[in-house]
Amino acid sequence: xxxxxxFTLSKFEDxxxxxxxDPPLPIGGxxxxxxxxxxxxxxxxxxxxxxxxxxxxxxxxxxxxxxxSGQGIMSIRINRADTSGLDPGAYxxxxxxxxxxxxxxxxxxxxxxxx
Numbered sequence: 001x002x003x004x005x006x007f008t009l010s011k012f013e014d015x016x017x018x019x020x021x022d023p024p025l026p027i028g029g030x031x032x033x034x035x036x037x038x039x040x041x042x043x044x045x046x047x048x049x050x051x052x053x054x055x056x057x058x059x060x061x062x063x064x065x066x067x068x069s070g071q072g073i074m075s076i077r078i079n080r081a082d083t084s085g086l087d088p089g090a091y092x093x094x095x096x097x098x099x100x101x102x103x104x105x106x107x108x109x110x111x112x113x114x115x
Contacts, residue, residue, distance in 0.1 A: 007093065007111035011083045019095055019107050021072030028069035031098045032106075034076045040092045040108055048091075049082045052098075072106075088115045 009015045017034075021027070031054040035047035051063030053074070065075045074095075095107040 007109050009078055009083060009111065009113050011086065011088060011113055011115055012080050013083075014080050015078045015083075017076045017078065017093060017109070017111075018067075019072075019074050019076065019109075021106055024070070025072040025106065026070050027066060027072050027074065027097075027106075030102075032064055032066075032074070033096050033098045034064055034093065035096075036078075036082075036091055036093045038091060040094050048086060049078065051076055054098075083113055086113055088113050 007017045009017075032052065034049075034051040036049040037047045039046065053062050053064035053066060063077050065077070067073045067075055076093075076095075090110065090112055093109045093111065094105060097104045097106055
């Protein structure tokens with residue numbers, strides 16, 4: 001079941017979205033994908049910002065840092081370059097597990113990007 005949470009980001013500033021899965025779900029070893037767009041959709045073509053965490057990426061290199069693997073807590077780094085081309089307003093974010101045969105939405109959130 002997806003978890004709903006709000007976030008606020010400022011255009012032209014670095015920021016982060018902290019995701020806490022509730023109920024807690026161990027996410028160690030999962031391939032995770034975060035997308036930010038105007039609406040939640042299953043199609044990555046509509047994503048304006050995409051971050052991934054997969055094997056081979058460590059320490060937040062990919063934009064997602066798993067901060068507590070056993071409890072399902074992660075931080076998604078949003079760089080100023082990610083929001084520089086976006087208009088202020090309402091956006092949706094979502095995290096999906098992307099392992100082959102296990103594609104599942106784990107989290108979705110709605111928030112705003114401010115000027």
